[in-house]
Amino acid sequence: MSEETKKTIEVRGFLHLDAVFRKKNGSIPLIMELEEPITGTALAEKLEIPWDEVEVIFVNGFVQALDYIIHPGDRVAFLPPGCPGPYRLALGFYGKNQKNEANFKIKRK
């Protein structure tokens, strides 16, 4: 990975966020400049994505909680509630979504 690449991150949005990202940025993935590490929650705020619209994030192909630290050079995707099936279990969502505001949509408060 070059120094140039390390100063950016690749960001994707899935489900309805796919259309939101395309409308705002023209295409997916969005390449964002990033000098310093940032949490998923702070990145969501920067991109004006409400926290309750994100169940988990992917960072470099791994499911993480929304407050996970993202570094320059990372590949990130925001996933709203709505992934079907045992895959939320198999991919590890249940270990990562418990403190998340989006969880109220899944398990009503």
Place this chain on the structure above:
Amino acid sequence: MNKFIRVDMTTLKVTTEKVPEKYVGLGGRALTSNFVNDEVKPTCHALGKNNKLIFAPGLLSGTTAPNSGRISVGAKSPLTGTIKESNAGGSFSQKMAKMGIKALVVEGIPADDKFYVIKIDGKRVTIDEAPAEILGGCGNYKAIEVLSGKYGEKVGIALAGPAGEYRLPSANISFKDPEGNIRSAGRGGLGAVMGSKKIKAIVIDDTGAGAVPIAEPEKFRAASKVFAKVILDHPVAGQGLAAFGTNVLVNIMNEAGGLPSKNFTTGRIDWNDNISGETVNATIKERGGDGKVSHGCHAGCVIRCSQWYPDKQGKYITSGFEYETIWGLGADAGIKDLDEIAYIDREMDDIGVDSIETAVAVAAAMEGGLLPWGDGKAVLDAVKQIAVPTPLGRLLGSGTEAIGKACGLFRVPVVKGQSIPAYDPRNVKGIGLTYATTPMGADHTAGYCIANNILSLGGFIDPLKKEGQVDISRFLQIGTASIDSTGCCLFIWFALADSPEGIQALVDMINAQYGLSLSVEEAVVELGKSVLKVERAFNKAAGFTNAHDRLPEFFEYEPCAPHNLVWDFTPEEIDEVYNFEGEEALNS
């Protein structure tokens, strides 16, 4: 449901019996698997006279319970040699249940070479010669039109397509849906069993049938209301499936690195945008016309994960455009054009082949040099040849294992002869245990519904590690065997897993319908275990051992990008999936 109908194709005689006592409390998969284990000789040839084909609605089918219209079909599978249950939507199950038919069994093989149509109505069951115009390569769409014209627009229909007539191991059983399109009991080649018995179609007319009797209607209504609310309130139903269908998983599995691609040589592609659920949704909205983003495969479906995908002029191409089909053709076979995939999907429905088996076979055929990589037009032409059938068509319709042998491949993604679907077991390990051990041959839908508390089990799961995966696979398979017996769509479990009141409501509906007082443990866990036990018993008697509960060897030594992992469960660890705690091990 008190009628048990047997159609003997050797004598062309029909008998309607009272439901045998031991089957009274069973429905769907529980009934088909118990029946096959009881009456089918395990070592029989699946296409010979000793196999039997059984159709059974679920316990809740025909009632107003949401999403309860699945029909189960069972027999010994010509693809896997194991016991098989495959289920589908459409209207067949609800009509059977309303007519009080617990099961329809077809046995024997006629001495002549004619194809027949079985017609069931409120007065009788008849066996007619099939109209010539629906034989010899006639597509399912046309056959449904002809049969609906002859027997009535509102009849339910089960069909063996051209692939079933030719007794190909990938042949499915196609069911007419409420709009006259096609739903499929796809896996395991049950269409070939139907074809071997010379049944082209089964037509069911429920004119005059009343409502399904409910022992405690008020309790049923109350439970049904809770059940529907739990499903509709959940974002998987409300936001995920209704808008994007099952194909919402392309982007998710691709991001996780678990999207098997180029015949299982990598777990991620860079053309996912071309084939994603989000793109399907945007394309349908943009094209309009016949297109529908959301559509139910049977009356009473509140999730509506299906859709109608139109062409550029807005004309209907296909429906039920599922993730596994789009994955198989788009990622595994590398076809980057969504319209080309849609036309191939339509053709597979029309010919009556399992779209998972066929798509994985196509990718293997590409590796074997029979088809050019990623060439949608060549694939469409090859799939059309199944209906002729040419030698290439017969080969494709015989499934991935046959292609692998014909092409001399070692990278053949099957378990017990059935193709592995759209989740790579190296990077999503829990799914691999289910592929390896389910009595059905590799099948993602065999491990869908967890029977125990999902949070206590699921909180620590890491998809790339072994810890906890054996327990999860076991509980998923137990829960699934149970839900498959209710007539409910597996997708209800997305919501029920997060809402204990939903599981209770499901059991309350069964109790209210039959006047029972089953607990969740009895109705879900014990029922599920009992189904798996009879399925394992049949397979054992058919000659299957633990050595068949293994993934193909290449998964052990070919790392899968981007996480570059291999399949590393030992045989002893895999065998623990069916080592039920406190009970006699189900291992062979």
